[in-house]
Structure formats: C-alpha cells, structure tokens
Amino acid sequence: MNWLRTSIILLAAFLAVFAQAEFGWVRVWLGAQISLLPALMVYAAVSTDIVTISLLAVWGGLCADALSVNRLGVSVLPLFVIGLGLHRWRELLLRELTYAQLALGALASAAAPALTLLLLMSAGEHPLIGWSSFWQWMVMTGAGAALTPVCFWTLDRLPGFFAYQPEVSAAFRADREIKRGRS
Amino acid sequence: MARRSHYVALSLVLLLVVLVLSLPDQATVKFKLALSSLFLPLFGLAGSAQGLAEQAGNAAVPRRVLLEEAARLKLENQRLRLQAAEGEAAQRENARLRALLGWQSQNPLRLKAARVVGRDTANWWRSVRIDRGTRDGLKPDLPVLTAEGLVGRVGQVGFATAEVILVGDPKCRVSVVVRETGENGVLSARSSGVLDHRWVDLTHLPRNTALKPGQTVATSGLGGVFPPGIAVGTVVDSRSVGYGLYTEARVRLTVDSSRLSEVMVMLP
Numbered sequence: 418m419n420w421l422r423t424s425i426i427l428l429a430a431f432l433a434v435f436a437q438a439e440f441g442w443v444r445v446w447l448g449a450q451i452s453l454l455p456a457l458m459v460y461a462a463v464s465t466d467i468v469t470i471s472l473l474a475v476w477g478g479l480c481a482d483a484l485s486v487n488r489l490g491v492s493v494l495p496l497f498v499i500g501l502g503l504h505r506w507r508e509l510l511l512r513e514l515t516y517a518q519l520a521l522g523a524l525a526s527a528a529a530p531a532l533t534l535l536l537l538m539s540a541g542e543h544p545l546i547g548w549s550s551f552w553q554w555m556v557m558t559g560a561g562a563a564l565t566p567v568c569f570w571t572l573d574r575l576p577g578f579f580a581y582q583p584e585v586s587a588a589f590r591a592d593r594e595i596k597r598g599r600s
Numbered sequence: 601m602a603r604r605s606h607y608v609a610l611s612l613v614l615l616l617v618v619l620v621l622s623l624p625d626q627a628t629v630k631f632k633l634a635l636s637s638l639f640l641p642l643f644g645l646a647g648s649a650q651g652l653a654e655q656a657g658n659a660a661v662p663r664r665v666l667l668e669e670a671a672r673l674k675l676e677n678q679r680l681r682l683q684a685a686e687g688e689a690a691q692r693e694n695a696r697l698r699a700l701l702g703w704q705s706q707n708p709l710r711l712k713a714a715r716v717v718g719r720d721t722a723n724w725w726r727s728v729r730i731d732r733g734t735r736d737g738l739k740p741d742l743p744v745l746t747a748e749g750l751v752g753r754v755g756q757v758g759f760a761t762a763e764v765i766l767v768g769d770p771k772c773r774v775s776v777v778v779r780e781t782g783e784n785g786v787l788s789a790r791s792s793g794v795l796d797h798r799w800v801d802l803t804h805l806p807r808n809t810a811l812k813p814g815q816t817v818a819t820s821g822l823g824g825v826f827p828p829g830i831a832v833g834t835v836v837d838s839r840s841v842g843y844g845l846y847t848e849a850r851v852r853l854t855v856d857s858s859r860l861s862e863v864m865v866m867l868p
Contacts, residue, residue: 431638432642435642435643437721438639438718438721438729439643439717439718439719441858444719444858445858445859449723450719450720450721450722450723452721467605467606467609468609470609471612471613475613479620479635480635480638480639481721481722483632483633483635483636483639484636484639484718484720484721484729485720485721485722485725486720486722486725486755486763486765486769486771487721487722488621488628489620489628489631489632489635490616490617490621491621493616493617493620494613494614494617497609497610504606505606530722530723533722534724537724540621543770544722544724544725545724545725545726545768545769545770545789547790549796550723550724553723557723
C-alpha cells in the first residue's frame, strides 16, 4: 500500500467536500451541486487497493454528511459500493484512456446520488426531490464525467512531487560489454 | 485472497455504517459537529480571502462614485431618522395602550449578525452554515432572518458554527398567515420546484379562501418557533386540491437564499 498516494487522495476528498460547501455559485449557475467524490472514488478504485477505497468511502462520506442535513454515514455505503465494484473489474478497465475515464466518472457520479437517495428514503427521510431533480442528476453525472480525467491527470502526477524521481539508466552496461577482437 | 480482503472490507464498512446510523441523536450531532469543525480553518481562510478581495475592490472604486454613494446614503439616513422617530412615537403609544389594557409588553428583538460560510453539500436539502455557535448564545430552533424576511431556523449548533435549515427545506415547516385575509396555513417544501428555491407551497388553507396573487405572507406565531409578523413571501397563485376540499397556493419567498451572505439570528 502506498501511504503517500492514499494520503493525497484523502486530502483531496477533504478539499473537495470543502469546495462543495464553500462555492455556492456552482449551484446558482447550474441549478445543481456537483460532487467530486465519485470521480475520486473511480481513481482510487482503479489505481489503489481496497484499504484506500474503504478509507476514502468512510472519510469522504462522513465529511460530506457532516456539512449537510444528511444523516451521518448515509453517503459512505454508496461510495464504497461503487469503489468495490470498479475495483473488482479493474483489470478489464482501460484506465489510461480518456473516454474510459469519462464513462466511469459518469457511471459513478450517476450512481452515487441515486444510491444515497435510496438509502435516505429507506431510512424514513423525505428529501426534496421532484421532476427537476432529474436535471440535477444529469448535471452531476456530466460534471462527474468531466472531472474524472482531471482527477486522473492530477493524482497520477502529484505523488511524483513528493518522491525522488526514478533514475533513468541507460541500456548500456559496461560490465556486460562484449569485447571482440584481440586485446 | 483478494476476494477475501474485499469481503473483510465490505463487512467492516457495513458494520461502521450500521453503527453510525444507529447512534443516538445526541451522539450523532456531536460526531457531526466534531467533523464539521475540521473545516473551520478552511472556512476562516476563505472568509479572510474574500474580505481581502473586497478591500482590494473597494480601493479601486473612483472618488466620484464614492461621493455619489455618500450623498445617497445621507438622504437615506435622513429618511430613516424620520421613520425611526415615527416608530418611537408609535412604540410609546403602543406601550401606553398595552399598559391601559394590562397586556404584557413585548421585548425588543435581540439580533445577532452572522456570516454564511458554507452551503449544504447535497442537492436534496436546503441549509447553510453560519459562523456563530454556542459561544454566541445560539441554540437550536432560533429564527434566522434578514432585512427582507425570514430565512429559516437554526438546526445543529456547534461551538463556533451552526447549521441553518432554510425555508423550503422539508425539515423547516413554517406556520404563516396571509396578511390581507388573515387565513392561516403552513409553508412546506415544494418538490416540483426543486430548481427554483424561492417557490414553496402554502398548504392547510380552507376551501373557500379569498387568496389573490400578490398578497403577502408572514409568520403567524403559531407553532412556537417563529415569532409573528416576519415577512415570508407573496402569493403567486392558488388551486383547489383533494377534489375541492382544500386550497393550496404557491408562494414566492422574499429572501433569495442562494445569494445569502449575512443573516441575523433572533436570540431569545
């Protein structure tokens, strides 16, 4: 397990939740609040291990619920289910390709709010949903899809800033040189 | 082996979720407040940055604009002084009449100004977070308002921040009265108007109501949470529901909650 990468992902989740709460203009412009947590979960699911996925689901979900009227813990399970599902099939996913990242981001960003709402309503809550929620769901899906490649690009490069660069060795090795002719 | 670790992780997360969801309300509130307090430094930083940006913007305002603004404010100040004098006279008369009738005198409003530092992270609730908490004397269920009208009520209160449930959220129902007709009703969330946060439903109205568009709606004081007389919104239209047994109206809120930056909490 790469603790540096895990820490960076958890810090990113914390900052993403803060940005969601702080920058209300996104909601004013688009009519919907977008979430970066599903995109982060896609990255964690295809790039890290199950421990990081679990930590991200618990930490990100609890942070998001702490700044919301949501019941505490209700966002954890949807994030984890998405992460676990993608992690199980990660060998089949073409993580380097942008369109694959877009598709996975859209899938995760569509599933996360739907599962959370399902859980909320199962717990007897009455969230504010109607036909217009469909627009919010579409915005969340689209924004999540667009943000996933950004997540991949950023988080793939960030750990490199905190570690020594691997030494690039030349193919030529003096000790394995075949010397021909008479010496 | 990988599958086993997946099952272990799933079990642990499930256990944690069940545990957290089944916590008693008080413990959940404390846990939530502890978690949300981790964001305080970031909210503080964002507030300071915003303040600095405003100061920088103010420094760039031309002198001519400032002079015009000062002249406008002088006029407004004179008008408000006159209104205040009239209000004082009316207050004295009100106190005298109350004394004659033996009614209890009303206490003046105690308001605490607060800055909005955050909004709900989910799309299906309407709440904001303010930078006042128990250290400032806040308690759950206190009314929150602006000069335009009612904003909502205080929800969970931490040491330095508090959650405000806005009017239009399913968890904030307000007992109101239509000023022109005197009819009482209840303001509740409007599920079909999720995108337009300023539209709410006015329910529990009698069948033969005389509602007209443009009539004003204010808190009725019933229910005990909100004092009477705070402006809430205006009637847009009404329709009969339940095969003509009841009437429902659409109300446009006076306060635009999406642009809230400062609010006032009414202390007891």
